[in-house]
Amino acid sequence: MPQSQPALPDETSPVIELSRLTKRYDGQTAVSGLNLSIAKGEIFGLLGPNGAGKTTTILMMLGLTEPTSGRVRVCGLDPTRQPLQVKRRVGYMPDDIGFYEDRTALDNLLFTARLNRIAPAAARAQAAELLERVGLSDALSKKVGAFSRGMRQRLGIADVLIKRPEIIILDEPTLGIDPEGVRDLLRLIQDLSRKEGLTVLLSSHHLHQVQQICDRVGLFVRGELIASGDVASLALQLDDDRAVTVELEVSGWNAALGEQLAALEGVLVYSSTMGTSAGDGAIRVTLRCDRDLTTTAARTVIESGANLHAVQRKQYGLDDIYHRYFEGGGPVDRNAGKS
Numbered sequence: 001m002p003q004s005q006p007a008l009p010d011e012t013s014p015v016i017e018l019s020r021l022t023k024r025y026d027g028q029t030a031v032s033g034l035n036l037s038i039a040k041g042e043i044f045g046l047l048g049p050n051g052a053g054k055t056t057t058i059l060m061m062l063g064l065t066e067p068t069s070g071r072v073r074v075c076g077l078d079p080t081r082q083p084l085q086v087k088r089r090v091g092y093m094p095d096d097i098g099f100y101e102d103r104t105a106l107d108n109l110l111f112t113a114r115l116n117r118i119a120p121a122a123a124r125a126q127a128a129e130l131l132e133r134v135g136l137s138d139a140l141s142k143k144v145g146a147f148s149r150g151m152r153q154r155l156g157i158a159d160v161l162i163k164r165p166e167i168i169i170l171d172e173p174t175l176g177i178d179p180e181g182v183r184d185l186l187r188l189i190q191d192l193s194r195k196e197g198l199t200v201l202l203s204s205h206h207l208h209q210v211q212q213i214c215d216r217v218g219l220f221v222r223g224e225l226i227a228s229g230d231v232a233s234l235a236l237q238l239d240d241d242r243a244v245t246v247e248l249e250v251s252g253w254n255a256a257l258g259e260q261l262a263a264l265e266g267v268l269v270y271s272s273t274m275g276t277s278a279g280d281g282a283i284r285v286t287l288r289c290d291r292d293l294t295t296t297a298a299r300t301v302i303e304s305g306a307n308l309h310a311v312q313r314k315q316y317g318l319d320d321i322y323h324r325y326f327e328g329g330g331p332v333d334r335n336a337g338k339s
């Protein structure tokens with residue numbers, strides 16, 4: 001009989017796993033049947049408007065609030081039963097991170113290190129290294145009360161990293177920071193994940209920020225994860241209308257060509273408008289089709305002897321989707337700008 005081998009750790013197994021996770025407060029559902037897996041080293045964005053349930057989800061991952069039902073596993077641990085072990089492996093930066101305002105950045109980090117039982121000499125070296133890493137070396141002896149919001153957030157990141165966590169969870173980390181500060185902070189987060197294999201969970205209601213650095217995004221609306229994936233796949237998942245829109249800019253137009261394009265098999269809606277970037281005499285034609293007719297439509301224009309200045313298959317991005325779900329914009333308006 002061959003001897004059984006000890007199981008090797010599975011590098012691809014998720015470090016965060018939520019299944020059918022639900023939280024109700026006094027009969028009100030804050031999180032409903034959430035299923036989510038996050039892999040090691042991934043930067044995952046929880047994107048949703050205020051009150052969507054992002055913070056509640058994070059609190060359940062940390063064992064700070066108990067799920068009403070469902071399952072949470074963080075590094076294979078159950079946060080409700082093993083909150084201290086989870087706390088050791090996860091660094092959490094809340095949106096209202098607090099520091100001792102009258103103490104220096106270094107002192108604040110050393111205090112956190114002491115709470116995490118890091119020996120003083122090691123703590124000092126680690127704190128100095130982290131302050132350098134987050135670009136605060138020059139402010140090491142400055143009191144935190146004098147820090148800008150961006151500096152506080154960077155110190156917050158150093159603060160969660162001092163215990164060398166496997167996962168960092170950042171709740172609205174860019175809140176109240178100016179655009180340049182946001183760019184620096186996002187770059188820092190991305191760098192940490194890529195160079196140090198850190199798993200990052202980032203909650204935000206800023207689509208553009210999440211889009212910039214997250215490998216995958218989960219869209220949270222009223223306690224439900226309505227879609228998750230990379231940005232391109234999200235737009236596809238949420239785009240319930242599968243029609244393809246093709247736009248053409250044509251000059252040397254004739255009415256017969258219009259009829260020909262409208263009659264192509266698969267065209268659902270035909271519209272045209274005068275005047276395009278190609279000049280006053282040019283026409284923009286928009287075809288809504290039940291399949292991708294980009295090539296066929298372009299060929300039809302060329303074979304008719306007219307001039308084709310541009311052709312594109314119109315994509316509906318996450319912006320349209322975000323507007324529809326988060327800002328009450330209603331269905332994606334595919335006819336905007338068409339006549």
Ligand SMILES: Nc1ncnc2c1ncn2[C@@H]1O[C@H](COP(=O)(O)OP(=O)(O)OP(=O)(O)O)[C@@H](O)[C@H]1O
Pocket residue numbers: 025026029030048049050051052053054055056057205
């Ligand atoms: N302790 C609580 N008691 C009762 N209701 C709560 C509690 N915490 C959150 N809620 C409710 O649960 C829902 C989800 O709130 P949550 O804070 O998780 O959302 P969020 O997406 O993090 O929003 P924000 O971006 O505003 O923090 C909201 O309707 C909120 O009012």
